[in-house]
Amino acid sequence: MSKIILDQNKCIGCNTCPLMDPETFEMDTTTYKAKVKKQPEKITDAVKSAVEACPVGAITIEEN
Ligand code: SF4
Structure with a gap:
């Protein structure tokens, strides 16, 4: 399952x-x-759009 990682730093x-x-x-x-x-x-596409739209690259999708 994929996991969303959001780096608050x-x-x-x-x-x-x-x-x-x-x-x-x-x-x-x-x-x-x-x-x-x-x-x-x-x-979903919505998740991907959010990841791509983040101006500082704080969101990544971890595949495992
Ligand atoms: S899109 Fe904006 S609010 Fe969301 S993680 Fe990136 S910087 Fe933060």
């Missing part, structure tokens, strides 16, 4: 990933960084 809190895929990502209201809300059962 890289995240600049631009809010793009929750907009692109609100099922998978949400903003952490204490740190103003994004976090994984729920690991997706499969890598």
